[in-house]
Amino acid sequence: MQTVSTRATLANAVAALKSGGKTLALVPTMGALHEGHLTLVRQARAHADRVVVSIFVNPRQFGANEDLGAYPRQLAADTAVLAAAGVDLLWAPDLNEIYPAGYATTVSVAGIDHMLCGMQRPGHFDGVATVVLKLFNQVAPDVALFGEKDWQQLTIIRRMARDLDLSFPNAAAIIGVATVREPDGLAMSSRNRYLTADQRARATALNRAMRTAAGAMVAGEPVAHAIGALRQALVLAGFDRIDYAELRDAETLDALTGWDPARQCRLLVAAQIGRARLIDNMAVEPALANPPELVSNG
Numbered sequence: 001m002q003t004v005s006t007r008a009t010l011a012n013a014v015a016a017l018k019s020g021g022k023t024l025a026l027v028p029t030m031g032a033l034h035e036g037h038l039t040l041v042r043q044a045r046a047h048a049d050r051v052v053v054s055i056f057v058n059p060r061q062f063g064a065n066e067d068l069g070a071y072p073r074q075l076a077a078d079t080a081v082l083a084a085a086g087v088d089l090l091w092a093p094d095l096n097e098i099y100p101a102g103y104a105t106t107v108s109v110a111g112i113d114h115m116l117c118g119m120q121r122p123g124h125f126d127g128v129a130t131v132v133l134k135l136f137n138q139v140a141p142d143v144a145l146f147g148e149k150d151w152q153q154l155t156i157i158r159r160m161a162r163d164l165d166l167s168f169p170n171a172a173a174i175i176g177v178a179t180v181r182e183p184d185g186l187a188m189s190s191r192n193r194y195l196t197a198d199q200r201a202r203a204t205a206l207n208r209a210m211r212t213a214a215g216a217m218v219a220g221e222p223v224a225h226a227i228g229a230l231r232q233a234l235v236l237a238g239f240d241r242i243d244y245a246e247l248r249d250a251e252t253l254d255a256l257t258g259w260d261p262a263r264q265c266r267l268l269v270a271a272q273i274g275r276a277r278l279i280d281n282m283a284v285e286p287a288l289a290n291p292p293e294l295v296s297n298g
């Protein structure tokens with residue numbers, strides 16, 4: 001695996017990878033890699049001849065009081081993991097390569113960036129959209145892969161690609177990959193390492209309560225009741241704050257007051273426990289009438 005950290009060397013490396021008409025997949029990350037990222041890499045390999053992973057902790061998507069300083073940085077370990085996973089190229093720019101002196105442009109996907117996570121994290125999705133568009137322009141991939149755990153992020157990136165006529169003519173070129181979970185259901189996240197052992201045990205309540213609420217909606221319980229019970233379960237489990245727990249249209253992110261089997265519905269939750277703000281989401285669909293069992297950690 002080749003690692004490059006300047007745009008000049010990136011351009012040459014990308015041209016070499018694409019020679020002979022090879023297709024290229026991009027997996028953008030902020031590092032601190034876990035099994036979720038490696039699943040994106042494996043999926044990328046299935047969709048293209050060559051795989052590029054980027055690692056860049058993007059300051060523009062962190063708010064003033066957020067964890068930019070504390071965000072885990074482990075480039076050497078991540079590089080080894082990506083090399084072992086068969087990645088062709090690692091793009092690991094420093095700050096000045098992405099935002100050189102005088103940098104002034106922001107991409108804003110208005111509307112869907114101000115709800116849900118955007119309410120608590122003003123400017124977050126502007127930072128995401130801006131850096132992702134830059135990565136798309138720098139690497140010019142045929143496909144790009146993102147985890148469904150960040151459902152709002154995925155929705156915003158798809159909307160940006162459509163609105164700006166990016167070289168992905170259809171949203172299918174931006175591939176959402178199903179959330180990778182621990183055996184007890186907790187969605188994998190680089191921020192899970194902020195959890196103490198006790199908080200980690202209690203954090204399992206999040207996905208459990210979501211599955212219960214989603215199943216109740218499908219069984220006909222009013223959405224407001226099911227979400228009320230979900231919130232109560234999180235409070236009982238010791239979550240410190242619930243930023244949101246909502247049923248939304250999966251594509252437009254419009255708020256829904258009732259579950260509609262004819263519509264793609266998504267339950268989205270963000271809640272704080274200790275230092276970790278956990279987010280999760282799931283489809284609320286008829287198949288939930290027969291949910292699979294998860295392993296309990298006791």
Ligand code: PAF
Pocket residue numbers: 028029030056058061128131132150153
């Ligand atoms: O999901 C992430 O890790 C980041 O938001 C992304 C897409 C790499 C942009 O910085």
